[in-house]
Amino acid sequence: MSDTSQRLSEIVNNSDVVLFMKGTPLFPQCGFSSRAVAILEHCGVAFDSVDVLQDMEIRQGIKEFSDWPTIPQLYVKGEFVGGSDIMMEMYEAGELQALMDEAQVAKAS
Amino acid sequence: MAMAADDIEAMIRSALPDAVIEITDLAGDGDHYAARVTSAAFAGKSRIAQHRMVFDALGGRMGGALHALQLTTAVPN
Numbered sequence: 001m002s003d004t005s006q007r008l009s010e011i012v013n014n015s016d017v018v019l020f021m022k023g024t025p026l027f028p029q030c031g032f033s034s035r036a037v038a039i040l041e042h043c044g045v046a047f048d049s050v051d052v053l054q055d056m057e058i059r060q061g062i063k064e065f066s067d068w069p070t071i072p073q074l075y076v077k078g079e080f081v082g083g084s085d086i087m088m089e090m091y092e093a094g095e096l097q098a099l100m101d102e103a104q105v106a107k108a109s
Numbered sequence: 110m111a112m113a114a115d116d117i118e119a120m121i122r123s124a125l126p127d128a129v130i131e132i133t134d135l136a137g138d139g140d141h142y143a144a145r146v147t148s149a150a151f152a153g154k155s156r157i158a159q160h161r162m163v164f165d166a167l168g169g170r171m172g173g174a175l176h177a178l179q180l181t182t183a184v185p186n
Contacts, residue, residue: 032177068157069164069172085180086156 004061012075016105017047020062021072025049036072036084039091046106077103112175114142117167124166125150135179143179151184 012018017040023029025037040047052059052071059071066073066080074081076099081087090096114132121130121144128148135141144163151159159182164171171178 032179063172067161069169071172080157082157082160086160089156089181 002061004057005065008058008061008065011050013078015048016077016103017045017100018075019047019049019072020052020058020075021049022051022053024051029053030071032070032084033072036074036087039084039087039096040074041108042091043097043100044108045100046108076100076105112170113139117142117144117175117178120168120170121146121163121166125162129185135177141177142175143181145181145183147183147185149185151182156182 019025019033019036019040021028021030021033021036023033025041028034028037037049050058052062062071062073063069068080068083070083072084074083074087081096081099082090087096090099114134118130118132122128125146125148127150128146130147131145133143135143146163150162154162160180163180163182167175167178
């Protein structure tokens with residue numbers, strides 16, 4: 001395992017919900033990342049975010065780690081869930097909320 | 110680096126010949142698209158697997174030449 005994938009593995013396993021995004025939840029730098037943050041806020045769950053624009057290794061590495069070409073990317077309990085389109089489809093179907101309930105993730109404070 | 114809507118549709122169709130493909134140029138700039146792809150080939154596959162099939166059809170352009178493609182996949186009713 002490369003250093004980057006080791007780092008990514010630690011990041012996704014060290015918190016229940018992690019969003020890799022461009023920018024921060026307060027200042028998203030891309031419409032897709034902004035939408036992903038809004039969906040998680042609607043779900044009412046606590047989440048950590050990683051700004052890939054601050055770290056080129058993470059930005060490139062996460063695409064290989066998940067075999068997914070775009071950012072944002074959502075992980076719950078170490079499992080890759082999808083990008084913002086999948087998050088939206090799941091949210092509209094009630095599946096994302098169900099996944100969060102099942103995973104028993106912490107609510108946003 | 111932008112791609113034409115017709116090119117996106119043609120690439121998806123070459124991999125998923127039965128697909129019903131609707132492409133919307135969201136900003137009118139040839140760079141921000143929404144695509145809705147309906148294909149029987151998605152049946153029984155997870156959302157992640159369905160999206161990966163479309164990414165594969167686009168031959169590595171997702172996240173590169175194709176910066177912004179909002180993707181929705183569905184199985185025909």
